[in-house]
Amino acid sequence: MNRILVWDIPTRIFHWTLALSFSVAFLTAESERWRDIHVYGGYLALGMIGFRLLWGVIGSHHARFANFVRGPAAVIRYLRSLISDQPEHHVGHNPAGALAIVALLVLGLGTGISGWMILNEIGGDVFEELHEGLANTMLAVVIIHILGVIVSSRLHRENLVGAMITGYKNGHDDV
Numbered sequence: 001m002n003r004i005l006v007w008d009i010p011t012r013i014f015h016w017t018l019a020l021s022f023s024v025a026f027l028t029a030e031s032e033r034w035r036d037i038h039v040y041g042g043y044l045a046l047g048m049i050g051f052r053l054l055w056g057v058i059g060s061h062h063a064r065f066a067n068f069v070r071g072p073a074a075v076i077r078y079l080r081s082l083i084s085d086q087p088e089h090h091v092g093h094n095p096a097g098a099l100a101i102v103a104l105l106v107l108g109l110g111t112g113i114s115g116w117m118i119l120n121e122i123g124g125d126v127f128e129e130l131h132e133g134l135a136n137t138m139l140a141v142v143i144i145h146i147l148g149v150i151v152s153s154r155l156h157r158e159n160l161v162g163a164m165i166t167g168y169k170n171g172h173d174d175v
């Protein structure tokens, strides 16, 4: 067993800043009083996602999209393996986790851009509906994401949350 640096510092900062900014923006969404905080939270999330899209191309091995985004067949194979005696293990993101990550990035982008349009009075009421719908869908995916992290941590007996804090996992850097 080796101690492997899986998540570089930019990926970890991105993750926890996105989690915090999304939570702040979501919790302040309904209040006029917290409108500025809501908008700053949204801008921060949008900025972080912009950075992650770039880091997904130029970042370190496990941060690059090419090294973890997989097609539907790989996602189905991974999910099937979870109910077998030999669940597939990935040092970086597993294919199902990667799908949730891509969904979060796309939804976050759509939520941020539609919020910016509302703020600048571009488009009409339809963008308010869209903004709220995308944010609620994002919350649903966040819940699935957190459940996925819990299930995967238990199945593989590894501390995934700890790895997203320290950057390190124990194992063989085989995938």
Ligand code: HEM
Residues within 6 Å of the ligand: 011, 014, 015, 018, 019, 020, 022, 023, 052, 063, 092, 093, 094, 097, 101, 104, 105, 142, 145, 146, 149, 160, 161, 162, 164
């Ligand atoms: C308490 C809440 C959360 C926990 C414990 C958590 C935990 C984690 C963990 C352990 C990973 C790595 C998964 C793996 O090993 O493959 C991860 C990745 C990720 N999470 Fe979370 N997460 C949380 C909240 C959120 C929220 C609120 C968002 C989005 C709004 C989010 C978005 C992401 C993204 C985009 C990644 C991929 C990181 C990257 O490669 O850049 N997470 N999360």
